[in-house]
Amino acid sequence: MLVMLRYNESMRTAKISELKAKLSAHIRYVKNGEEVLIFDRNTPVARLVAPGPYEEYGERERRLIAKGVLTPPKMPRPEGYKLPKPAGKRCISQEVMDQVWREERDGR
Numbered sequence: 100m101l102v103m104l105r106y107n108e109s110m111r112t113a114k115i116s117e118l119k120a121k122l123s124a125h126i127r128y129v130k131n132g133e134e135v136l137i138f139d140r141n142t143p144v145a146r147l148v149a150p151g152p153y154e155e156y157g158e159r160e161r162r163l164i165a166k167g168v169l170t171p172p173k174m175p176r177p178e179g180y181k182l183p184k185p186a187g188k189r190c191i192s193q194e195v196m197d198q199v200w201r202e203e204r205d206g207r
Contacts, residue, residue: 110133110134110135110136111125111128111133111134111135111136112135112136112137112138113125113135113136113137113138114137114138114139115137115138115139115144118135118137118147125147126147129147129148129149130149132149134146134147134148135147135148156171
């Protein structure tokens with residue numbers, strides 16, 4: 100499985116040898132909310148990030164987080180926050196749905 104790491108110029112980076120020599124300093128950066136991108140011979144191989152509220156998740160979510168399938172939010176939604184509702188009664192016009200159904204029937 101290929102996973103693309105997001106990297107920007109402001110992200111803290113460290114080579115493996117530097118990480119070994121200064122692990123405590125890098126852990127402090129992570130505790131302060133930063134991420135550290137780990138490189139092995141100029142190739143990114145890992146990210147060091149804070150775990151977040153891991154205990155709040157059930158067994159299934161923990162397994163998915165451990166496998167990298169699920170990424171928990173960095174910050175929880177504020178209490179009482181509601182997601183915006185879609186505009187109008189339908190998100191997709193009936194015309195578009197008819198076309199999709201036609202294409203599905205023709206492809207079978």
